[in-house]
Amino acid sequence: MSILDSLRGALSPRSLLRKAIRLSEAREVEKAFPLFARAAAAGLAEAQYRLARCYLEGGGVPFSRTEAARWLERASRQGFVEAQSLLATLYIRGISREVERTPDELAKQSSTALFSGEELAPDFEKALVWARRAAEAGSADGQSILAYILTAGPEEMRDTEEAERWYRSSAQAGSPQGALGYGLALLRRTDNPEAPREAAMQFARAAAAGLPTAQYMLGVMLQNATGLERDLEQAATLFHKAAEKGLRSAQARWGLALMTGQGVERNPTEGESWLRRAALQGDAEAAALVGDLYAKGGDLPPNYAEAALWFRRAAEAGHKMAARALGLMSLTGAGMARDPEEAARWFRISAEAGEKSAQADLANLVLRGAATESDSVRTREWFEQDAASGDLVAAYNYGVCLAEGVGIERDERAAAQWLRRAADGIVNAQYWYGRMLLEGRGVEPDSVEGRVWIEKAAGSGMTEAQVALAELLLNGRGGGRDHPQALELFRRAAENGHVGAIFAIGAMLGGGHEVPMDRAEAQRWFRKAAERGHGAAQMMLGRYLARGLAGERNPAEARIWLERAVAQGLTDAQSDLASLPPAAPAELAVTGH
Numbered sequence: 001m002s003i004l005d006s007l008r009g010a011l012s013p014r015s016l017l018r019k020a021i022r023l024s025e026a027r028e029v030e031k032a033f034p035l036f037a038r039a040a041a042a043g044l045a046e047a048q049y050r051l052a053r054c055y056l057e058g059g060g061v062p063f064s065r066t067e068a069a070r071w072l073e074r075a076s077r078q079g080f081v082e083a084q085s086l087l088a089t090l091y092i093r094g095i096s097r098e099v100e101r102t103p104d105e106l107a108k109q110s111s112t113a114l115f116s117g118e119e120l121a122p123d124f125e126k127a128l129v130w131a132r133r134a135a136e137a138g139s140a141d142g143q144s145i146l147a148y149i150l151t152a153g154p155e156e157m158r159d160t161e162e163a164e165r166w167y168r169s170s171a172q173a174g175s176p177q178g179a180l181g182y183g184l185a186l187l188r189r190t191d192n193p194e195a196p197r198e199a200a201m202q203f204a205r206a207a208a209a210g211l212p213t214a215q216y217m218l219g220v221m222l223q224n225a226t227g228l229e230r231d232l233e234q235a236a237t238l239f240h241k242a243a244e245k246g247l248r249s250a251q252a253r254w255g256l257a258l259m260t261g262q263g264v265e266r267n268p269t270e271g272e273s274w275l276r277r278a279a280l281q282g283d284a285e286a287a288a289l290v291g292d293l294y295a296k297g298g299d300l301p302p303n304y305a306e307a308a309l310w311f312r313r314a315a316e317a318g319h320k321m322a323a324r325a326l327g328l329m330s331l332t333g334a335g336m337a338r339d340p341e342e343a344a345r346w347f348r349i350s351a352e353a354g355e356k357s358a359q360a361d362l363a364n365l366v367l368r369g370a371a372t373e374s375d376s377v378r379t380r381e382w383f384e385q386d387a388a389s390g391d392l393v394a395a396y397n398y399g400v401c402l403a404e405g406v407g408i409e410r411d412e413r414a415a416a417q418w419l420r421r422a423a424d425g426i427v428n429a430q431y432w433y434g435r436m437l438l439e440g441r442g443v444e445p446d447s448v449e450g451r452v453w454i455e456k457a458a459g460s461g462m463t464e465a466q467v468a469l470a471e472l473l474l475n476g477r478g479g480g481r482d483h484p485q486a487l488e489l490f491r492r493a494a495e496n497g498h499v500g501a502i503f504a505i506g507a508m509l510g511g512g513h514e515v516p517m518d519r520a521e522a523q524r525w526f527r528k529a530a531e532r533g534h535g536a537a538q539m540m541l542g543r544y545l546a547r548g549l550a551g552e553r554n555p556a557e558a559r560i561w562l563e564r565a566v567a568q569g570l571t572d573a574q575s576d577l578a579s580l581p582p583a584a585p586a587e588l589a590v591t592g593h
Contacts (some may be wrong), residue, residue: 033060140173176209196227232263287314304335380407412442451478
């Protein structure tokens, strides 16, 4: 060989490519890039592919998705399979918009980004062409990319059966992305009881290769004992690994694990930090959890204003329970100004997303006159539809709408029918239906059967039903009298704060009932109810203090309570007030009269 031939060989495109590869492997990318460019311009497909990688990875040249696509297409047209796979990936990721990347971000770019969820104006039609060519040429990466397009591409391209076949082939060829995709496909299979176990095996292979989505999915399966034995410690470890790689769903699970001590030492402060990270990335569930932490307090001090901010973030991302929480906070004024209209708006959003409890919340606002007429029609329609499908809670709510004329003309006969249907399983419906039987609303009056239904509701612990049954036991309507049992029921209701029951205990202990009289105790109960604004209790407490019925006579205080009773419209208290001696000057100074 002549010296001239040797020089020509040294400068040949293949020699340039080999030298560029050696420089690239030695991390001398600035020197490698011009050599790749010369070899690529000479038409070598591998050089074109590697040049495109330089543009994608910022290797000796500024990042350019457009230039990368141009060189990948040249290599792909020559049948270079790796270029075809990467070009398909690039079309899925989007080519039209250039985005600056830091060196660390560039280093992380690969076909694994298919499963990251970032959207950059994809071109699935071109991606499908090149992915199919690579897949049919035997490329494991091309097969996983093709399967992804057939699974997550435009509706007209989807073919889940074909996608599963390509994912299986890719996984069998050792592709971590193929194993991840095949595992996800297996989880969608409901006809094979062994599918979850096989899916877990595929996720384990992909997780071992470092794919965060696979780590997360395997963690979920270990946490829920799906296809595997429950292992909370290993699940937490996997969530942590995926969380550190930025997967927001894993950050949420890892944060929750730290909050609750599931599989890891409990650390609420660090747990809240991870939940925040996930929430700030757009994880609605994480944002709702952070809101819940601030609303409930515990390890963190309650902060309703902060809770409202996180609930709003979650609600705006579509979290229906967070929307309901905002409605409740607007209704009570916790962390924000009290605003029934704003509460109705959030209840409406939550209810339209399918949250049943928000539908009932909105209906209750309608009953109070704090919502719009369209809300009354909307809630009635929701309840009617669900009631017709056999939902007993909806049947109860629809019955109430019919009884009260909410969103529909009042129809007590139809209301009684729906309430009777719901009474087989809903405590509130038992109480309502019992009252309708007692009052003859929509049905023939039947105090005996009405009492039976009231007793059922009371036996389930419903406070209003306990009070109603106690009244029936006092007057003997629908059955026998039992004053001691009535007193016991009033006491149970009083423990739950029922002010009417508190007054009734005082009235029974005051005499005239079949229980031992104890006026000192009666006065104590009257005072409890009077302090809660019960007008009759204020009048009775005034009488007791005016006449010394419990041994303590105090005309000055008696005047205060009797005046409060009169202000609530109890005219009987006026005669008691008139019988008091004129107020002394000292009394005037104390009472303000």
